[in-house]
Amino acid sequence: MAREKSPKIALVDYGAGNLRSVAKALERSNLTPVVTSDPSVVHSADGVLLPGVGAFRDAAQALEAAGLSNAIRDVTTNGRPYLGICFGLQLLFDEGTEHGITPGLGQLAGRVTRFPDKDENGDPLLVPHIGWNEVVYEGDHPMIQALPERDIYYFVHSYRPEPTDESIIAGCANYGGSFAAAVAKDNVFAIQFHPEKSQAAGKRLLDAYRVWLQES
Amino acid sequence: MTLLKRIIPCLDVNKGRVVKGVKYVDHVDAGDPVEVAKRYDAQEADEITFLDITASHEGRGILLDIVGRTAESVFMPLCVGGGVSSLQDIRDLLNAGADKVSIMTAAIKNPDLIDEAAAKIGSANLVVAIDAKQVSEPGESPRWNVFTHGGRNETGIDAVDWAAQVAERGAGEILLTSMDRDGTKSGYDLSMLRAVADRISIPVIASGGGGSAADLATALEDGPEGGHCQAALAASIFHFKETTVGDVKLELLAAGIPVRPPTNET
Numbered sequence: 001m002a003r004e005k006s007p008k009i010a011l012v013d014y015g016a017g018n019l020r021s022v023a024k025a026l027e028r029s030n031l032t033p034v035v036t037s038d039p040s041v042v043h044s045a046d047g048v049l050l051p052g053v054g055a056f057r058d059a060a061q062a063l064e065a066a067g068l069s070n071a072i073r074d075v076t077t078n079g080r081p082y083l084g085i086c087f088g089l090q091l092l093f094d095e096g097t098e099h100g101i102t103p104g105l106g107q108l109a110g111r112v113t114r115f116p117d118k119d120e121n122g123d124p125l126l127v128p129h130i131g132w133n134e135v136v137y138e139g140d141h142p143m144i145q146a147l148p149e150r151d152i153y154y155f156v157h158s159y160r161p162e163p164t165d166e167s168i169i170a171g172c173a174n175y176g177g178s179f180a181a182a183v184a185k186d187n188v189f190a191i192q193f194h195p196e197k198s199q200a201a202g203k204r205l206l207d208a209y210r211v212w213l214q215e216s
Numbered sequence: 217m218t219l220l221k222r223i224i225p226c227l228d229v230n231k232g233r234v235v236k237g238v239k240y241v242d243h244v245d246a247g248d249p250v251e252v253a254k255r256y257d258a259q260e261a262d263e264i265t266f267l268d269i270t271a272s273h274e275g276r277g278i279l280l281d282i283v284g285r286t287a288e289s290v291f292m293p294l295c296v297g298g299g300v301s302s303l304q305d306i307r308d309l310l311n312a313g314a315d316k317v318s319i320m321t322a323a324i325k326n327p328d329l330i331d332e333a334a335a336k337i338g339s340a341n342l343v344v345a346i347d348a349k350q351v352s353e354p355g356e357s358p359r360w361n362v363f364t365h366g367g368r369n370e371t372g373i374d375a376v377d378w379a380a381q382v383a384e385r386g387a388g389e390i391l392l393t394s395m396d397r398d399g400t401k402s403g404y405d406l407s408m409l410r411a412v413a414d415r416i417s418i419p420v421i422a423s424g425g426g427g428s429a430a431d432l433a434t435a436l437e438d439g440p441e442g443g444h445c446q447a448a449l450a451a452s453i454f455h456f457k458e459t460t461v462g463d464v465k466l467e468l469l470a471a472g473i474p475v476r477p478p479t480n481e482t
Contacts, residue, residue, distance in 0.1 A: 131446065
């Protein structure tokens with residue numbers, strides 16, 4: 001891919017809220033967002049970004065109702081570089097426990113569970129986890145090669161993934177104990193925090209995504 | 217590292233302009249909201265909050281437009297409140313580009329709105345704002361009641377009990393304003409902040425009275441004299457360029473409060 005070309009990103013619209021912030025952040029990193037709910041566009045884009053806000057059950061149902069669950073399964077199984085943000089990470093797992101058990105896409109083994117009420121010392125833990133927290137990266141995924149070893153990002157969530165296979169954990173943050181803030185497996189990179197809300201650190205992450213796309 | 221404490225400039229918006237009053241009166245123009253928001257983004261504020269004080273029908277359209285233009289111009293979290301009366305209002309603001317929506321009077325009139333909104337949009341995006349005034353007599357142990365309509369209407373509801381109830385119903389955060397202190401720059405009402413923060417297990421944003429970095433530090437401190445809050449909201453000290461978010465953060469770091477250090481990257 002030519003270096004000067006701005007890669008097209010399928011910004012998956014499944015009715016789970018406003019995509020404008022994510023689209024603007026992609027443009028800031030010289031990526032071209034294509035807001036779409038069309039599986040064929042998802043399949044043909046240079047990269048796929050699944051954002052998400054709300055509640056796990058509503059997000060999972062909205063994705064299924066939009067006819068996009070299989071497209072996301074296909075892309076994350078064997079497709080172009082996929083970036084998942086918040087629910088775009090959580091929905092990849094087997095199931096979520098928010099408002100009862102809801103199946104996820106089953107692409108990654110594990111569950112998405114609520115933070116505990118107490119931290120590792122037995123002190124009360126405030127939930128949701130809202131604000132800026134540091135992520136420390138580990139492993140050799142291409143995204144991580146292009147990122148600083150640690151950076152500070154904005155989080156807003158009550159639930160977080162518990163991967164069965166800890167080798168997919170690509171970055172950890174600490175809130176009442178260490179948790180998986182980023183996971184990576186082949187062409188999938190997914191994060192619990194919001195790069196579109198994380199000022200310069202968020203731009204670094206989306207710049208790294210562009211580099212990964214150009215090298216894939 | 218763990219979760220950092222947040223500094224949140226608050227923009228009171230009236231008819232499309234940022235205004236700032238003392239105890240909710242005597243408003244002074246403080247600029248165009250989108251431009252002010254961009255300035256705070258450049259200063260690396262941790263979030264910004266818009267509170268719409270127009271709360272009229274035509275004001276609503278103006279607010280949604282401002283929220284949309286702000287969301288396209290800044291890369292930081294945006295919380296919006298003021299006159300939010302229904303689930304549809306919440307959805308409209310989120311669709312316009314707000315990350316979190318704050319409700320107040322509507323929650324008092326219909327507490328079930330909190331449960332409903334938490335179920336639909338998730339607790340993490342739902343803030344309940346509480347305006348409170350001290351109502352205890354001197355010598356009595358302190359008590360605060362919830363007020364609405366800019367302090368004109370007393371609800372008779374105890375602020376600490378109300379905070380516990382809204383947390384129980386699924387609010388993700390509480391924005392707690394001392395009406396006695398608002399706009400006075402005389403310091404936050406620390407005993408009220410502590411009373412609420414110690415009672416509930418969701419984050420509390422301190423508001424009303426922040427006049428200096430030292431005031432913000434005290435509101436965020438976890439010690440016996442601190443406010444035990446996770447975030448501090450301030451308006452006057454930032455709007456009139458008395459100081460910057462970055463300078464306040466340097467003072468907070470020097471005082472031992474864990475905040476995101478300024479990087480001057482944006």
